[in-house]
Amino acid sequence: xxxxxxxxxxxxxxxxxxxxxxxxxxxxxxxxxxxxxxxxxxxxxxxxxxxxxxxxxxxxxxxxxxxxxxxxxxxxxxxxxxxxxxxxxxxxxxxxxxxxxxxxxxxxxxxxxxxxxxxxxxxxxxxxxxxxxxxxxxxxxxxxxxxxxxxxxxxxxxxxxxxxxxxxxxxxxxxxxxxxxxxx
DNA sequence: TTTGCGATTCGG
DNA sequence: CGAATCGCAAAG
Numbered sequence: 001x002x003x004x005x006x007x008x009x010x011x012x013x014x015x016x017x018x019x020x021x022x023x024x025x026x027x028x029x030x031x032x033x034x035x036x037x038x039x040x041x042x043x044x045x046x047x048x049x050x051x052x053x054x055x056x057x058x059x060x061x062x063x064x065x066x067x068x069x070x071x072x073x074x075x076x077x078x079x080x081x082x083x084x085x086x087x088x089x090x091x092x093x094x095x096x097x098x099x100x101x102x103x104x105x106x107x108x109x110x111x112x113x114x115x116x117x118x119x120x121x122x123x124x125x126x127x128x129x130x131x132x133x134x135x136x137x138x139x140x141x142x143x144x145x146x147x148x149x150x151x152x153x154x155x156x157x158x159x160x161x162x163x164x165x166x167x168x169x170x171x172x173x174x175x176x177x178x179x180x181x182x183x184x
Numbered sequence: 185t186t187t188g189c190g191a192t193t194c195g196g
Numbered sequence: 197c198g199a200a201t202c203g204c205a206a207a208g
Binding site for chain 1: 190191193
């Protein structure tokens with residue numbers, strides 16, 4: 001079993017956490033006990049002063065967990081049919097999160113597909129992702145063949161948003177086939 | 185009450 | 197490129 005990333009890892013500037021998550025893995029333990037590892041290959045940062053962030057403009061029921069302690073999951077429902085998984089960053093009281101857009105696991109390319117494949121919905125919101133006993137947590141990558149540290153990291157504008165498009169807050173592993181879309 | 189849109193995906 | 201599909205907020 002891999003070591004889970006501790007709370008201090010997430011208690012940092014969101015953009016730094018996003019970049020550093022490339023090379024870590026999302027672990028999913030299903031109800032039957034089976035556990036899978038999905039190396040993260042594409043993420044995006046969302047911050048308090050970011051018009052594209054759900055927490056922009058204050059605390060609301062949907063994004064409440066973003067204002068809580070770092071390291072917790074933030075799951076939201078979008079377009080009437082998809083769920084997306086984030087991990088909360090920044091110290092308590094400061095909203096921030098990293099959207100997990102793709103992982104090196106079959107069917108986990110794209111934020112909506114990742115949640116569908118890993119069977120994640122709103123009931124997985126606000127879980128402590130630093131806790132390896134939880135059904136979802138993030139830890140060091142053990143599948144070296146699929147996601148190695150030292151791989152080339154690409155940076156681009158975020159996908160699918162209409163505000164603050166110019167911010168280069170999307171990070172991805174270059175040449176990884178699971179990255180949801182080619183954008184430089 | 186009605187309309188429009190959203191951190192998406194899939195089919196034509 | 198547009199439909200699918202729904203919670204929420206703004207408009208009428």
